[in-house]
Amino acid sequence: MNTTDLLVIALGLAAIVWVNWYFFFAANSTARAEAVSGGFQEVTVRVAAGYDPAHIQVAKGSPLRLIFDRQETSSCSEEVVFPDFGIKKFLPAHKKTTIELRPDRAGTYSFTCGMSMLRGTLTVVDEKEG
Numbered sequence: 385m386n387t388t389d390l391l392v393i394a395l396g397l398a399a400i401v402w403v404n405w406y407f408f409f410a411a412n413s414t415a416r417a418e419a420v421s422g423g424f425q426e427v428t429v430r431v432a433a434g435y436d437p438a439h440i441q442v443a444k445g446s447p448l449r450l451i452f453d454r455q456e457t458s459s460c461s462e463e464v465v466f467p468d469f470g471i472k473k474f475l476p477a478h479k480k481t482t483i484e485l486r487p488d489r490a491g492t493y494s495f496t497c498g499m500s501m502l503r504g505t506l507t508v509v510d511e512k513e514g
Contacts (some may be wrong), residue, residue, distance in 0.1 A: 414439040463498035
């Protein structure tokens, strides 16, 4: 093996490590839903190579409005899926899409892109218990 071969192998391994870190270990932001008019809780989620915030905390029982602001054209992010709520929604590129739901049970629920590569969590807390 010559130096060029070793350099290519090292760069390939570095790329593999970075991709795994980015998708599985990178720190993701957390947001708590804000109360808005009409009794809704509301959070805007920026969609660009991931979800920001990727972790959302909401109060149990109050209606929730999630606004997905998709700022890219990657085919991976063109859909968001909330399997526990039976929601699957298309997200047009460079537009905002609103999803409304009522989180009636405390717990942690995942949401993903249609390919399950982009991931986020919705944590529903019972503020009466805390």
